[in-house]
Structure formats: structure tokens, C-alpha cells
Amino acid sequence: MxxxxxxxxxxxxxxxxxxxxxxxxxxxxxxxxxxxxxxLGEIDYFLGIQVKHTTEGLHLSQTKYVHDLLCKAKMNNANGMNTPMISGQQLTMSGSGTVQDIQLYKSVVCALQYVTITRPEISFCVNRVCQYLKDPQEEHWQAVKRILRYLKNTIQYGLHLTYSSTLNLVQFCDADWASSPYDRRSTFGYCVYLGNNLVSWCSKKQHIVSRSSIEAEYRSLAGITAKITWLTALLSELRLILPRTPAVWCDNLSTVLLFENPILHARTKYIELDLYFVREKVIQKLIDVRHVPSSDQIADLFTKAIPSSRFSLLRSKLRVLDLSTLSLREDVRIIK
Known part of the structure; x- marks a missing residue:
């Protein structure tokens, strides 16, 4: 064996x-x-990550880490928020005055990056405030404090990993075209599921300006294709055979249809390399690109600030759940 x-x-x-x-x-x-x-026996706490054994699997959270961060920022008595960012909020480069304690801003923001290990739903917001580390304004600090208020309100939440009967690799990718108001670069994001569990995610600003929405979406698709290639190779080394071709769900129908069209048009010449890269993977049956309605696009959470009701729905689909709502195993003992 x-x-x-x-x-x-x-x-x-x-x-x-x-x-x-x-x-x-x-x-x-x-x-x-x-x-x-x-x-120490079965895992309970590792590098700031609290592990609770549930009847369905493992619940990963950073309750103590977040509590210490709230105390550091003197936000432990602040009122909680239901979302980490106001829907549709746009942060600007300057105009609201430089923050009084720049080092505190940088320290808290860097700490928030570590929190995204178990709280993927704040990835977009943290990515946004990270873009202003060079010259943080008071407006940016207010955005950071809202993220902290959200974490205080959901301090028991964390990533729930459960047993899965299948090992299907499923991805969602999305892009918000020209979303940055000062350089008009697009934001792209993706999330990857192995079976029922979220195993990889990303929220990032694209390096160059996309000249159309389809260009931004296709660059996002190329990014997730590269990630799938790496994950497939990793699973192969671990002797895990995928039962079917990894599916990639995209809500831009033009992008989904583009790889099937062998004729390159003027509007696609800027993404020609990405186009051939994705098309090659599709022909080799290494990925299967499919269309998903925007209402079911989970990756929306990684590209923009969304309303509270939709935010809660997508957060649950990421399997970020409240520990108090789960049933814990009673047979786990830690031996020291």
C-alpha cells in the first residue's frame, strides 16, 4: 500500500x-x-491559525490574531460592520490629508494580508488599501478601520474545510475593467475549489491597462489558466488523478466564445499571446472554459466591493463560516 x-x-x-x-x-x-x-497531538493552533475539528472537517480561523490586531489599532471596542468596504467605494490617491501615524497604517495593513489566509472574502479590500502604502491618506485609514470593524463583527468566522467525495478542480475568474480611477488598470480575481473546498484565491490589479473589457477578462482567464497548470502538476506529483477536466467559469460570454474563433481580429491583437496560451490548453483538454451568469459569479467578491446581502451569500459560497454554527468533534485531545 x-x-x-x-x-x-x-x-x-x-x-x-x-x-x-x-x-x-x-x-x-x-x-x-x-x-x-x-x-502536541492533533493540530489545534499553528502559526496564528486556530484549528477546530468539526464533525465535517476542519475550521481554520485567526480569532486571537485578529483580536490582538484590533487591540494594536485601538479598535477592540469599536462597533462592528457587516461588510469590509462600502459598496462601490472608490479610494483616491490624495486630498484627504496624510495619516498621522504612517507606520501604524503600514503595520496594520501588512497584518491584514496575513488574515486573508483564513478570510479570503477580505482579499479585495486588503489589496485596495495595500496600494497606498507609499503615501497613505486619512481616507485610506478610514477604509482600513472599516475592515477591522468587519473583522470584529465576524471574529469567529473562518475557512471551513470538509470531507469531499470527489476531487474535481473548479475555478471562477472575473475582472473589473478600468476600475482604478487614477491609472485605469483593471482588477482581476479568481478562486479555485478542489472538491468542496476553497484551496486558492487571488485579488490583484493588472500590470498594464486593458483597452477593452474583453481584454481585461481574457487576461484574467490566462492568469487562472496558468494557476490551473501549476495546481494540476502539483496534484500529479501527489499522485492525485483528477476525474475530469478542470472547469473554469467566466461571466463574460464574449471571452468564453473567443477561444473557439480561429480568426484574430484587431481588437484581440493586444492579448494574442494570452489567447493562444488559453486556446492551447483548451485543445489539450487541460481546461474547460464555461459561461456562468453574473449573478452566480463567486469571483465578484475578489474584484469589487459589493452590497451586504450579496456579500453574505458569496462569503458562504467561499465556505467562510461562523464557528458557533458548526458541530465540533468531542474526541480530539491535545497531548503536551
Whole structure:
């Protein structure tokens, strides 16, 4: 029988898992011959990430980390918010006055980047405030404080990983054309599911200006195609065979149809390399690009600030859930 074992090492912290418990014990015994180890049993807390064992899987959160961050920013007694950013809000480069404590702004924003490990729904907002680290204005600090208020209101929320009967790789990608008001670069985002679980996500501003919405969407599609190629290779090394071609869901119908058209037009010459790259992967049946209605586009959460009702819906689809609503396992013991 083949055994699969994973070892994650960060300084003096080691996390090991395997599909065979005896292999874990053998590895720990071998390591203990050369190093002084303390076996803490099943994972409970690792690098600021709190792990709770539920009846369906694992719940990953950063409750303590967020609480410490709120205290650092003197926001621990602030009122909570239902969303991390006002719907449709546009931040500007200047005009509201430089913040009094620039180092605090930079420190809090960098800490928020780490929070996105278990809170993918704030990725877009954090990406936005990160763009003003060089010269943060009071308007940007107010945006940061709203993110903190949202985290305070949802401090028990985290990423819920559950058991899955299939290992289908499914992706959603989207782009918000010319969304940046001062350089007109587009924002693109994607999220990747392996079975029922969210395993990868991104919210980022494109490096160059797109001349049309289809250009912005196709660059987003090329980005997620590259990610799929890497993930497929990784899963192959782990001896995991995908049961079907990875599906990519895009809400721009013109983009979906473009790779099927062998004729290049003037409007597509700026994305010619991306076009051939995606088309090649489709021909090789390494990806399957499909159209999804905008109302069902989960990646919207990574490209723009959206209203509260829709935000809550998409957050749940990302499997970011409140720990208090889940059933915990009672047989987990941590041995020190």
C-alpha cells in the first residue's frame, strides 16, 4: 500500500500528516532520535491559525490574531460592520490629508494580508488599501478601520474545510475593467475549489491597462489558466488523478466564445499571446472554459466591493463560516 505523508516545517514548528497514522508515529520517533521534540497531538493552533475539528472537517480561523490586531489599532471596542468596504467605494490617491501615524497604517495593513489566509472574502479590500502604502491618506485609514470593524463583527468566522467525495478542480475568474480611477488598470480575481473546498484565491490589479473589457477578462482567464497548470502538476506529483477536466467559469460570454474563433481580429491583437496560451490548453483538454451568469459569479467578491446581502451569500459560497454554527468533534485531545 502506498503511503502519502506531508511535512510542513517553519523554524521550530513542524506539522505532519499522512493517510496512515502509523507512518506519522514512525516519523516522529525517527525525528526524536536526532532532535528534542514535543508531540502536541492533533493540530489545534499553528502559526496564528486556530484549528477546530468539526464533525465535517476542519475550521481554520485567526480569532486571537485578529483580536490582538484590533487591540494594536485601538479598535477592540469599536462597533462592528457587516461588510469590509462600502459598496462601490472608490479610494483616491490624495486630498484627504496624510495619516498621522504612517507606520501604524503600514503595520496594520501588512497584518491584514496575513488574515486573508483564513478570510479570503477580505482579499479585495486588503489589496485596495495595500496600494497606498507609499503615501497613505486619512481616507485610506478610514477604509482600513472599516475592515477591522468587519473583522470584529465576524471574529469567529473562518475557512471551513470538509470531507469531499470527489476531487474535481473548479475555478471562477472575473475582472473589473478600468476600475482604478487614477491609472485605469483593471482588477482581476479568481478562486479555485478542489472538491468542496476553497484551496486558492487571488485579488490583484493588472500590470498594464486593458483597452477593452474583453481584454481585461481574457487576461484574467490566462492568469487562472496558468494557476490551473501549476495546481494540476502539483496534484500529479501527489499522485492525485483528477476525474475530469478542470472547469473554469467566466461571466463574460464574449471571452468564453473567443477561444473557439480561429480568426484574430484587431481588437484581440493586444492579448494574442494570452489567447493562444488559453486556446492551447483548451485543445489539450487541460481546461474547460464555461459561461456562468453574473449573478452566480463567486469571483465578484475578489474584484469589487459589493452590497451586504450579496456579500453574505458569496462569503458562504467561499465556505467562510461562523464557528458557533458548526458541530465540533468531542474526541480530539491535545497531548503536551
Amino acid at each position: 502506498n503511503h502519502t505523508t506531508f511535512l510542513l516545517v517553519y523554524v521550530d514548528h513542524i506539522l505532519v500528516t499522512s493517510n496512515n497514522p502509523s507512518v506519522i508515529q514512525q516519523l516522529i520517533s525517527q525525528l526524536n532520535k536526532s532532535f528534542s521534540l514535543k508531540d
